[in-house]
Amino acid sequence: MRRICSLLLCLAMLLSLAACGQPAADPAEAKRLVIWHDKEDGVIQAMEQHLQAAVPELEVVFEKKTSLTDSLKLVGNDPSAAPDLFIFAHDKVGVFAEMGILAPIEELLAEGALEPYLDMTLEAASYGQTLYQLPLYFETLLFMYNRRYMQDEEVPKTTDELLSYMENNTGRGRYGFVEQHSTAYYSAAWIHGFGGSIIDETATPFPDPLAVQAALEYHLNFVALMPGETEYSTVNTLFLEGKADATIGGPWMVPSARGAEIDLGIAPMPVVDATGLALAPYSGVQGIHVLKHAAETKAAAVQQLLAALTDPAVGIELALASGCAPANSLCYEDARVAEDPLVQAMRSTAEIAVPMPNIPEMDVMWTVVSNLLTDVNLSGKPVEESLQAARKEAEQLIEAMK
Amino acid sequence: MNKRRKERLTTCAWSAPSMILISLMVVFPILYTFYISLTNMNVYHWFDFSVIGLKNYGRALFTFDSGFLSALLATVLWTVVNMVLQLVIAFVLASLLNIRKLRLRRLYKTLLMFPWAMPGYVSILLWKTGIFNSQFGLLNQWMEKLGQQTVHWLSSDLSAFLCCTVVNLWLALPFMIMIMDGAMQSIDRSYYESALLDGANWFQRTRAITLPAISPIIGPAVIITVFTTFKQFDVVYLLTQQAGAKTGSGFHKVLTYAYENAFITNNYGYSSAISILIFLLLLIFSARYQMKEEAGR
Numbered sequence: 001m002r003r004i005c006s007l008l009l010c011l012a013m014l015l016s017l018a019a020c021g022q023p024a025a026d027p028a029e030a031k032r033l034v035i036w037h038d039k040e041d042g043v044i045q046a047m048e049q050h051l052q053a054a055v056p057e058l059e060v061v062f063e064k065k066t067s068l069t070d071s072l073k074l075v076g077n078d079p080s081a082a083p084d085l086f087i088f089a090h091d092k093v094g095v096f097a098e099m100g101i102l103a104p105i106e107e108l109l110a111e112g113a114l115e116p117y118l119d120m121t122l123e124a125a126s127y128g129q130t131l132y133q134l135p136l137y138f139e140t141l142l143f144m145y146n147r148r149y150m151q152d153e154e155v156p157k158t159t160d161e162l163l164s165y166m167e168n169n170t171g172r173g174r175y176g177f178v179e180q181h182s183t184a185y186y187s188a189a190w191i192h193g194f195g196g197s198i199i200d201e202t203a204t205p206f207p208d209p210l211a212v213q214a215a216l217e218y219h220l221n222f223v224a225l226m227p228g229e230t231e232y233s234t235v236n237t238l239f240l241e242g243k244a245d246a247t248i249g250g251p252w253m254v255p256s257a258r259g260a261e262i263d264l265g266i267a268p269m270p271v272v273d274a275t276g277l278a279l280a281p282y283s284g285v286q287g288i289h290v291l292k293h294a295a296e297t298k299a300a301a302v303q304q305l306l307a308a309l310t311d312p313a314v315g316i317e318l319a320l321a322s323g324c325a326p327a328n329s330l331c332y333e334d335a336r337v338a339e340d341p342l343v344q345a346m347r348s349t350a351e352i353a354v355p356m357p358n359i360p361e362m363d364v365m366w367t368v369v370s371n372l373l374t375d376v377n378l379s380g381k382p383v384e385e386s387l388q389a390a391r392k393e394a395e396q397l398i399e400a401m402k
Numbered sequence: 403m404n405k406r407r408k409e410r411l412t413t414c415a416w417s418a419p420s421m422i423l424i425s426l427m428v429v430f431p432i433l434y435t436f437y438i439s440l441t442n443m444n445v446y447h448w449f450d451f452s453v454i455g456l457k458n459y460g461r462a463l464f465t466f467d468s469g470f471l472s473a474l475l476a477t478v479l480w481t482v483v484n485m486v487l488q489l490v491i492a493f494v495l496a497s498l499l500n501i502r503k504l505r506l507r508r509l510y511k512t513l514l515m516f517p518w519a520m521p522g523y524v525s526i527l528l529w530k531t532g533i534f535n536s537q538f539g540l541l542n543q544w545m546e547k548l549g550q551q552t553v554h555w556l557s558s559d560l561s562a563f564l565c566c567t568v569v570n571l572w573l574a575l576p577f578m579i580m581i582m583d584g585a586m587q588s589i590d591r592s593y594y595e596s597a598l599l600d601g602a603n604w605f606q607r608t609r610a611i612t613l614p615a616i617s618p619i620i621g622p623a624v625i626i627t628v629f630t631t632f633k634q635f636d637v638v639y640l641l642t643q644q645a646g647a648k649t650g651s652g653f654h655k656v657l658t659y660a661y662e663n664a665f666i667t668n669n670y671g672y673s674s675a676i677s678i679l680i681f682l683l684l685l686i687f688s689a690r691y692q693m694k695e696e697a698g699r
Contacts, residue, residue, distance in 0.1 A: 227536060229537060231644075370645060397666070400664065400667045
């Protein structure tokens with residue numbers, strides 16, 4: 001009897017294991033879409049509410065993943081473990097497109113559905129002339145200040161004015177201005193302000209090294225007046241606790257600033273005196289990507305979902321929920337969106353912002369630039385020498401990708 | 403079938419499920435990593451990768467440059483310092499816990515086990531922001547109260563090494579204390595009573611009774627901890643090298659160095675070759691240790 005029980009248990013185990021590998025034949029499964037994301041609750045709640053009303057026949061499950069891109073690299077080609085779609089910024093489009101896990105979006109949309117979308121968002125979401133992401137909204141860094149300490153008329157219009165303000169208002173545990181000065185995403189604004197860039201479309205790292213060098217040397221004056229720590233939590237806390245008068249931060253800081261009852265002001269980015277160019281941060285286009293297996297096995301459900309997301313109502317709801325700037329231009333016809341100062345600030349900054357490069361080689365540049373900034377800003381190494389070493393490191397890493 | 407053969411078959415049958423599980427969870431990943439290391443699996447060949455022989459190993463050896471060698475030296479130093487401190491501190495604390503008629507023994511044990519109950523990731527980030535942060539950290543608040551200049555604790559190589567060591571000790575000591583405490587409790591009290599009658603002091607009792615009695619018990623734990631300490635990644639990475647939160651310290655371990663110089667490339671073939679080489683390095687260390695152990699018996 002015991003042997004028979006053991007055999008039956010083994011058989012049950014084998015059958016359940018075998019079932020794991022089989023495609024879903026259940027019609028209910030074909031209408032169930034799993035979406036991975038790493039967004040704040042407000043954004044997802046707005047999308048959930050819209051989709052429940054627009055496509056009630058679909059079961060849409062949002063799953064939050066902290067290391068979404070790493071997980072996708074591991075399971076993106078495995079339908080049993082991968083999601084059907086995911087929401088992320090456009091800068092990983094190149095990596096995932098080259099891996100072959102993304103489905104082109106255009107053929108899943110109705111004709112003309114993309115016409116109202118802002119050109120910048122569609123360009124950012126395309127890789128090799130193919131659109132791999134349906135843009136939802138875009139975000140960029142903003143110059144924010146606390147009106148309690150920095151009056152509107154004191155807001156610096158140029159970087160020299162900012163430096164002068166910092167010199168006069170930094171000390172005794174207070175800072176005139178703070179930013180994540182040694183991270184690539186933030187320092188890109190300064191590099192662009194000097195006419196340089198981190199990588200170009202041909203995957204050449206630091207195509208104008210002299211501009212990068214000038215930016216880093218000038219930026220050192222500001223770093224000297226900021227805390228040694230460069231991570232988000234320190235900068236965020238200093239600003240939210242009223243220990244820093246101004247900062248450069250993303251729209252994600254706004255809800256916590258309002259929660260901390262800060263009289264928040266948003267101003268245009270200061271202009272670099274030496275070049276006449278404004279600090280131009282990176283912009284990120286957040287959108288939904290479809291995995292290849294979902295486009296093949298759940299095409300009808302995916303098309304329904306994407307059609308629902310092209311409705312301008314989604315963008316309006318997202319803008320009102322989290323202050324992000326919609327990718328669909330029709331959203332700006334809504335008075336509430338058009339009059340939202342945060343959305344408007346984002347849209348005007350986006351005009352000068354540079355979309356993050358979405359080529360796969362950018363993946364290694366985040367680390368290279370971060371190391372370069374650490375050497376220059378935190379370890380006090382010479383700029384020229386560090387930049388040369390960074391270029392060499394970048395070339396080696398890009399070569400090692402192949 | 404003779405009795406001996408039957409016994410052997412029964413033994414194999416009983417251990418087969420465990421062997422299969424170990425093969426699936428330990429051996430298969432190693433073999434698969436080795437297979438991937440022989441291919442060109444990367445972003446551009448995610449599905450259509452092919453075997454390219456030992457090419458990745460040739461490239462991996464270039465990663466083992468002066469930076470890698472200094473990271474290797476730092477890793478060896480890190481392992482030695484941490485192991486010595488762990489053994490000494492754990493021995494002292496376990497000895498104190500074994501003092502006869504010690505009051506609140508269970509409370510002390512619970513408190514000493516506390517760091518073990520916390521997830522390592524949380525502990526490390528708490529140390530980073532709560533203790534070492536130059537703006538809000540406890541250490542700098544004390545420095546200010548004492549009228550001293552604040553310090554960037556994680557920005558130089560030496561201070562980062564020391565800070566990482568402190569955090570590692572906080573995380574690792576509960577395990578070693580528990581093992582030593584258990585080992586000490588297993589020693590027959592009559593040995594100590596005889597030694598006391600002979601007039602032996604604490605050092606003599608420790609050298610002649612405690613250490614010889616506990617060493618065979620703590621031996622495996624020490625081996626495990628040596629390897630865990632050698633290949634540890636999270637403490638150094640999260641405290642000093644985390645993307646977006648680097649501190650300026652150049653202190654690297656082999657794994658953090660390999661991560662920055664290979665793993666971020668999304669070239670799985672190349673990264674696997676580096677992993678296999680590091681694995682071989684550990685295997686050599688392990689073999690040398692095992693041989694020494696065998697010779698000592």
